Amino acid sequence: MDFSAINPVLLIASLMVAATPIMLAAIGELVVEKAGVLNLGVEGMMIVGAVAGFVTAFETGSPILGFIMAAIGGALLSLVFAFLTQFVLANQVASGLALTLFGLGLSALIGQDYVGVKPPPTPKVNFGALADIPVIGPILFGHDLVVYLGLGIVAGTWAFLKYSRAGLILKAVGENHDAAHALGYKVVRVRILAIMFGGACAGLGGAFISLIRVPQWTEGMTAGAGWIALALVVFASWKPWRVLIGAYLYGGITVLQLNAQAAGARIPVEYLSMSPYLITILVLVFMSADRSRAPAALGKIFHASN
């Protein structure tokens, strides 16, 4: 096996790409869970975003429109979940699982005619001379807009939760919805907005897979990324920067094991393929050993009667 074939600069650049879909989905789910809602439908919203983005980009020729539609598609699907859990007061776990199954089926239906075609290429952001700096250039200045957008959303979410009043209200709703209601905050409205934000982020993450990372449409192409994103939120202890670290760790090991396979490592491929999941979860388990804990009202149903 020949590890010298692995170029560290390319490795870091491509791990950022590999990490972006689950990072987007996870940061959206983090906001949802901070508001006290457990939406297990991330996988379903991702795949619907993937197909919505792919179809739009293919039909209009504009990947930007594709990403916008992906976010809208994910948010629309999440509204189904919002309706079930916030108005009909259905169980969140069951509704989330149903959402995933529904999303997988719906996306397969929509995408039937788009198997095997190529989407328009997404242009990279042009940083001019910056991209030519050795090492730093390819790592920092050679990506698509969505990679930077993802980083921006993580930073924005962190600042929103830490510094803004709206973020404080969101945390309060997730911590104790009865108390938040007693203080006059609109629990259901806050939660619906959070759920829609989660849906939009998951949709973006899905479209990143179908438009940039792969890029093509295949049924079920998110292949469990939504579930990894869910696990990431928990093991990141509901902290935005840890979601970023976890996602990059996962992306890094994914890319590394692909490189190792290409370099002919004498380890069965199956072990290599499972390594990103195992290692990410192991590391995050150790990281989450501090005192932080889940939002206290996570997964509980709110009804304003009391």
Place this chain on the structure above:
Amino acid sequence: MTEPLLKITGLTKAYPGVVANDDVSFAIQPGEIHALLGENGAGKSTLVKMVYGLVKPDSGQMELHGIGYEPVNPSAARQLGVAMVFQHFSLFDALSVAENIALGMENPPSPRELSGRIRDVSEEYGLPLEPHQIVGDLSAGERQRVEIIRCLLQNPKLLIMDEPTSVLTPQEVEILFKTLRQLKEEGTSILYISHKLEEIRSLCDHATILRLGRNVGECVPAETTARDMAEMMVGSALHTPERKDEPTGEVLLELSDLTAASPNPFGTTLKGVGFAVRAGEILGIGGVAGNGQDELLATISGETRVTSGTITLRGQPIGHLGPNARRSLGVLAAPEERLGHAAAPAMSLTENALLSGAIREGLLTRGFINWRGSRRFAQRIIDAFDVRTPGTETSAQALSGGNLQKFVIGREILQRPDVLVVNQPTWGVDASAAAAIRQALLDLAAGGAAVVVISQDLDELMEISNRFAALNEGRLSDVRDTAGLTVDQIGLMMGGAHDMEVAHVH
């Protein structure tokens, strides 16, 4: 007579099946502490929720400063100068004191300015608080200070307090009263909800009494005896439990130097707890909630297992045994949390009777359930303890708190325990049901059982227990005879005032 601050006329609110408030009228004067008195379920909470804009009345009017007052939500009420301190604290454990306070304000200033104002107000009213502390780490008294300061920062004209003293030590109550009197001097009116009559007599200028949603009378508390007020509340003469003579039976349950970590990460570790209870005796254990009460019950019931010799029954070690083994030996328990701990909420009364009574009542045959016997057992509990329920197949959560409490306590008593430990046996239970439960505990002890009653209600413990001890941060005070204990002594046993300072005005 001056114009009243708040005038309520004919306020009515009905929920499906119950009329919570029926044509209630009264008025609060400026600078008055007005008591709202009534049993659980009398409609006090619904009434103040209407004043605070959380619930809309079906009919009736409210006037604030002589102007029509119809708050659409709490924020509208706050803007008009009405603030409320809740019975079950409306706080967010994971957030800091300052964040909690900011959430209760309409237009909070910047975090730095807010911290400064919190320090100013807490100093002015003698309520020390550190703005950056996480609320989850605070004691009950400190949490209440957070709520009070949250209200005071908005300069309220009317402050509503819903059972504020139920979680405080006697010293903390004194300090709270000083703060409230200081507010009154400054012209703030206070609507004070409670069912503790002595408190109301010492604090309040005027009282309105509610019974079953109706306004049944008014009085000046200082000029009315507690017994008269209680009878207005209940609507009938009160029955006081009778206590028998001092017990001299053998020691049944003994704990010696028991140390046990709490299974709950926010719980309290028991440290060197030791006491002995004789047959026929009731040992009362007081203390502010969260000082090891749940943990103590769990170690006696067997939920938490400890070194075998630290707990003995008639001298035999039982510390290593689990709950079922202890049940078969006659050690039974009724924990505090009715829904979810003492009873499974969604299961029927029959199933709940079976869950705890299976062993001692012989309701299992080779692993199969004897449903007929279980139903009979449930029916016996319902009959003996006057549990108001449509039948044995009603789910536990459908019962009112008081009825379920009678069921839960009755279920253990009917299993003829040798040792019974109960936590908060009459919490949230109305006065007549509470008297019935206390009498049942006294009768059980008179029949030769050793009873441990853990409670926040000191009056209750003084009434029924022979000896008294208090838990403070997982340590148990000395055990003393109840007769002759003074409030000050009890306060010291409970660990004093939790670093509260007496209000000082500069």
